[in-house]
Amino acid sequence: MRNARALVLYLAVLALCVLHQDFWWWDEAEPLVFGFLPVGLAWHLGISVAAAFVWFLMVTVAWPRDLRDFDAGSRDASLGGDDSAGERVR
Amino acid sequence: MTVGIILAYVALLLGITLYSTRRSKKDSGDYFLANRGIGSFMLLMSIFGTTMTAFALVGSTGRAFEKGIGVYGLMASWSGIIHSLCFFLIGAKVWRLGKEHGYVTQLAFFRDRYRSEAFVLLLFPMMVGFVLIYILVGVVGSGRVVEALTPETFARSDVTTSVVVDASLEPKLAAMQVPDDLRDKLSFDASSRTLTWTGSMHPKRRGALMKLVQPPSKPWADAVGELVKKAPRGSIPYAWGMGFVSLVVLIYVFFGGMRATAWANTMQTIVFMVMGVVAFIVIKNALGGAEAASKALLASKASERASRAGDQIGKLQFLTYCFVPLSVGMFPHLFQHWLTAKRASNFKLTVVAHPLFIAITWVPCILLGIWAAAVLPETTDPNAVLGTMVSRYAGDVLSGLIGAGILAAIMSSMDSQFLCLGSLFTNDIVDRYGHRIGLGTLDDRAKVRVGRIFVVAMVLIAFGIGLTNPGGVFPIGVWCFTGFASLFPIVFAALYWKRSNKHGVIAAALTVAVLWFWFLGDALTGEFLIGGMMPVTIVLAASAVVLVVVTLLTPPPPRDVQDKFFPERTA
Numbered sequence: 001m002r003n004a005r006a007l008v009l010y011l012a013v014l015a016l017c018v019l020h021q022d023f024w025w026w027d028e029a030e031p032l033v034f035g036f037l038p039v040g041l042a043w044h045l046g047i048s049v050a051a052a053f054v055w056f057l058m059v060t061v062a063w064p065r066d067l068r069d070f071d072a073g074s075r076d077a078s079l080g081g082d083d084s085a086g087e088r089v090r
Numbered sequence: 091m092t093v094g095i096i097l098a099y100v101a102l103l104l105g106i107t108l109y110s111t112r113r114s115k116k117d118s119g120d121y122f123l124a125n126r127g128i129g130s131f132m133l134l135m136s137i138f139g140t141t142m143t144a145f146a147l148v149g150s151t152g153r154a155f156e157k158g159i160g161v162y163g164l165m166a167s168w169s170g171i172i173h174s175l176c177f178f179l180i181g182a183k184v185w186r187l188g189k190e191h192g193y194v195t196q197l198a199f200f201r202d203r204y205r206s207e208a209f210v211l212l213l214f215p216m217m218v219g220f221v222l223i224y225i226l227v228g229v230v231g232s233g234r235v236v237e238a239l240t241p242e243t244f245a246r247s248d249v250t251t252s253v254v255v256d257a258s259l260e261p262k263l264a265a266m267q268v269p270d271d272l273r274d275k276l277s278f279d280a281s282s283r284t285l286t287w288t289g290s291m292h293p294k295r296r297g298a299l300m301k302l303v304q305p306p307s308k309p310w311a312d313a314v315g316e317l318v319k320k321a322p323r324g325s326i327p328y329a330w331g332m333g334f335v336s337l338v339v340l341i342y343v344f345f346g347g348m349r350a351t352a353w354a355n356t357m358q359t360i361v362f363m364v365m366g367v368v369a370f371i372v373i374k375n376a377l378g379g380a381e382a383a384s385k386a387l388l389a390s391k392a393s394e395r396a397s398r399a400g401d402q403i404g405k406l407q408f409l410t411y412c413f414v415p416l417s418v419g420m421f422p423h424l425f426q427h428w429l430t431a432k433r434a435s436n437f438k439l440t441v442v443a444h445p446l447f448i449a450i451t452w453v454p455c456i457l458l459g460i461w462a463a464a465v466l467p468e469t470t471d472p473n474a475v476l477g478t479m480v481s482r483y484a485g486d487v488l489s490g491l492i493g494a495g496i497l498a499a500i501m502s503s504m505d506s507q508f509l510c511l512g513s514l515f516t517n518d519i520v521d522r523y524g525h526r527i528g529l530g531t532l533d534d535r536a537k538v539r540v541g542r543i544f545v546v547a548m549v550l551i552a553f554g555i556g557l558t559n560p561g562g563v564f565p566i567g568v569w570c571f572t573g574f575a576s577l578f579p580i581v582f583a584a585l586y587w588k589r590s591n592k593h594g595v596i597a598a599a600l601t602v603a604v605l606w607f608w609f610l611g612d613a614l615t616g617e618f619l620i621g622g623m624m625p626v627t628i629v630l631a632a633s634a635v636v637l638v639v640v641t642l643l644t645p646p647p648p649r650d651v652q653d654k655f656f657p658e659r660t661a
Binding site for chain 1: 159160162163166167168170171174175178182183186189190379380381383384385388393396397398399405408409412433434435437438441442443444445446448449453456457460
């Protein structure tokens with residue numbers, strides 16, 4: 001399930017890369033979004049915001065299991081006073 | 091005033107970083123990696139500050155002035171996607187391996203993964219060379235920024251500058267009423283038609299001088315332009331600026347190591363982001379608001395800057411620029427920052443917020459750059475666009491604050507690079523090979539000391555090259571990014587391809603080195619494209635192909651290496 005969600009999100013990253021190549025208004029300055037942002041700049045600002053959203057989903061639902069387990073192992077080890085936190089966890 | 095604000099900022103910076111060292115444990119683990127105890131917020135600020143250089147404020151504005159809004163898509167929105175991808179796929183995974191096996195540097199990881207001293211000895215000079223170029227860009231940039239920000243710091247009342255004016259101006263200049271603040275600086279000798287300026291001159295005096303003769307005329311504009319061009323600036327000399335900024339960074343890196351660097355980066359990142367936004371708001375208001383400024387641009391002959399029309403940016407160039415931000419996957423100084431995290435989950439905030447931070451920093455600068463195209467002469471030096479807009483539309487205090495912001499952006503990259511060079515040399519060369527030249531096994535304090543000596547040597551080399559005032563330093567800065575990005579397949583294969591071996595990565599690194607030098611001459615000429623594509627496309631593809639082919643033609647890595655880095659997952 002986690003792998004399927006990660007795959008969907010990697011496809012979303014790929015979609016962002018495709019949408020980044022916005023040749024359809026390459027030569028256009030207008031409309032001015034919010035009255036001052038040239039449309040091409042507004043689109044790419046949107047790409048940045050969308051990227052943050054996709055990455056938010058990625059770290060929320062597709063954070064690698066080995067990293068999650070490693071953190072959990074580190075916490076357990078440090079609670080037990082073991083300074084080599086994490087080293088036992090594979 | 092500007093100098094005072096910059097000095098006050100530097101004093102605050104040193105105070106905060108020296109305070110941070112009170113929490114230091116004074117061992118090499120703390121010096122190089124802050125004892126792997128950096129939390130989410132400081133990791134975000136450290137990484138963002140390290141990846142953003144002076145280019146984020148000065149360069150972005152200047153490039154937008156020249157090339158229009160496409161610069162955002164080219165450099166900022168691509169970075170928002172690709173940098174976070176690298177932090178997610180490479181950074182967090184490297185952190186885990188670093189914590190598990192005790193790596194302090196990037197080369198230590200590669201040595202263990204590929205079990206090859208030859209590969210490390212090949213990569214070491216490449217990494218040091220690329221980082222040195224990166225440092226050079228910062229050192230030269232700081233000298234130029236300090237020089238540009240501090241005109242009339244030295245009054246130079248012993249120097250006079252004269253220009254002979256057009257005959258048509260003589261009656262007007264003879265009857266000219268010189269304002270009180272210019273009376274001891276400006277004089278006109280009617281007999282020789284000579285206009286004389288005494289002392290140094292800030293370029294912003296051009297506006298006040300132009301108002302002295304009404305209505306404005308071309309002969310008067312020419313005379314003022316010549317006077318402004320010929321008069322000494324009285325700025326803090328370029329070499330002093332380079333030396334001062336390098337010294338400040340050396341001080342806090344030396345005393346506090348990674349912990350001070352992380353604190354400094356956090357503060358400096360906040361400063362340059364806030365100052366960029368403040369500059370935007372002040373200049374936007376002075377231009378009559380954002381809507382008025384954009385409409386003025388559309389009505390001007392520079393209206394193309396609001397789009398990507400014409401030959402500003404090619405479509406293939408725009409597409410292939412996506413490979414350049416892969417360089418963050420191989421920056422050794424960023425690698426070291428990754429290792430400082432306390433937990434893997436600390437990376438989450440960095441991965442998510444990085445694209446937003448880029449937008450907050452870049453969008454205002456891009457808008458200022460395109461608006462400037464409507465109000466500044468086409469011949470304005472792109473690197474001077476932000477400074478000119480600030481000095482034209484904001485006061486001395488804001489100039490000083492923005493100057494501090496620009497220096498913050500420069501220093502927040504330089505500090506990590508200084509520290510990284512020391513770490514690489516100490517841990518990967520002296521520790522490994524020191525016994526061959528009689529250094530024996532170093533204790534912790536000696537390790538740190540040796541690292542510092544190497545850093546000073548590298549900074550002196552950068553300073554020495556900087557003294558020659560190299561013109562092509564920014565193109566070579568971009569070219570060094572190409573080198574890092576082309577090495578990306580090596581780190582990706584190390585983490586995700588069990589079969590990848592030392593033969594493949596040595597061949598890939600050699601391919602990058604050969605092609606990097608092969609194209610160096612062309613790269614230094616300015617905007618260098620191959621078939622309309624960014625050259626990194628070719629070098630990266632060659633490196634990836636060579637890595638795969640040579641790996642498949644040679645034996646796989648030993649079983650214990652495969653087990654160590656790709657353990658069988660238990661349910």
